[in-house]
Amino acid sequence: MVVEIDGMQESNLLTTLEDIGLRKTSARVAVTAQIENTSDSFTAEQLCRDLPYVGRATVYRTIRHLVDAGALCKLPILDGAPMYSIARVEHHHHTICTKCGSVGEFRHTTVERVMRSLEKEIDGRITGHRMEIFIICSKCLAE
Amino acid sequence: MVVEIDGMQESNLLTTLEDIGLRKTSARVAVTAQIENTSDSFTAEQLCRDLPYVGRATVYRTIRHLVDAGALCKLPILDGAPMYSIARVEHHHHTICTKCGSVGEFRHTTVERVMRSLEKEIDGRITGHRMEIFIICSKCLAE
DNA sequence: TGATTAGTTGAAACCTAGTATCATTTAAAA
DNA sequence: TTTTAAATGATACTAGGTTTCAACTAATCA
Structure with a gap:
């Protein structure tokens, strides 16, 4: 950027x-x-x-x-x-193609809501979270 | 086990x-x-x-x-x-204490529901997911 | 501006985590 | 028991990254 x-x-x-x-x-x-x-x-x-x-x-x-x-x-x-990318301001998660290794991004508000509901269940203070979705990307599916 | x-x-x-x-x-x-x-x-x-x-x-x-x-x-x-643990049959996620590194487990059905709703948004076929909650565990909080 | 100095550089040595090689050993089939 | 393919482990190697330290340079000071 x-x-x-x-x-x-x-x-x-x-x-x-x-x-x-x-x-x-x-x-x-x-x-x-x-x-x-x-x-x-x-x-x-x-x-x-x-x-x-x-x-x-x-x-x-x-x-x-x-x-x-x-x-x-x-x-x-x-x-x-490890791979790096320029950090975006908004919080997001990653999709990783397990075939070609390409990394994508997505945002989903429900994930953030889940976090809040977990606060009661977890023994400690939540400081952050990370979520990865493993996929076969459309490019690899097409091959 | x-x-x-x-x-x-x-x-x-x-x-x-x-x-x-x-x-x-x-x-x-x-x-x-x-x-x-x-x-x-x-x-x-x-x-x-x-x-x-x-x-x-x-x-x-x-x-x-x-x-x-x-x-x-x-x-x-x-x-x-990397750390290893014996695989449980049920799907679960991990909590990681960012202070002492201890790893815990939790299960949450909402996470699985989020997965299903994401299937429309994501360009590719979802094959799995992983979620980590970063915490300060109660032991470290007590110190 | 030039002198000073503390931050920065990069070659090389080192470190950590893990894999490959290969002569020797061993489990288990015949 | 003999045979043999699988397994072992010492050692060498690799990948990815960090530390060290003498030389260099950006930025401050006079």
Whole structure:
């Protein structure tokens, strides 16, 4: 997601990093720009491959900063390397195709209502939840 | 879960392995017994520590067999090594204490109803779902 | 502006979790 | 009992990620 201000492109992710007191370095400009130009979700290794001139450690550190800041969302995957995508403001859940691994999003208010009704049943304080629907996506079904 | 038959203790997990055509070896007896004596969920590394005389490779292989056979359930955890627990017949979900990492279980019929209502919204065929409630457990709240 | 300094970088070493290899051992069929 | 295919486990390897630390640089200060 890139916001146009006075003809200058200003990166949301870069701004997030600056907002939490981190410096605007060329490595961070490159990493955040690459993430924003990636339409879909991505893995850390993918990002490293796309940015060979940025060190692995820096790529991983930048991802960690962005996840900690809430600007990136660590996607629920079945096995292997975690995937990330730019965090949306609204709360949502994920669909995961168990065949091709593609991750989708959905929102459903009933899920949130279920949460509230669970508060009585559960021994402790609810702080959050996560839900994944496993599917065979329409693309894989068509094959 | 251990079933008593004619005074002999017969392991369900071991039986599962034999049912899928695997041999009853001392290593498999040890691993399945250890899992059944573990009241809670466990990691592969924990099991290796508890069974120093069984090779790591064998412990991992046995867990894989049991998960593939559906007798063990790979629990959703936040980060790090996955946890396992003996699979229950009924479908259920998990509560995860984000402070101490303890995993609990709950069942809720509304969740299943939500699933059915989602079938229209989602582009693909639903094959399963998973839900995690993040909590601070009563034990951690008390501290 | 240039000097200062604390934050940042990246190569390399390390770590954790897990898998593959393969010579040796063993369960179980013949 | 012999046979043999399956299983084991020490070891090496891999993937994914973190730590270390000397060199570098952004941003502040004089």
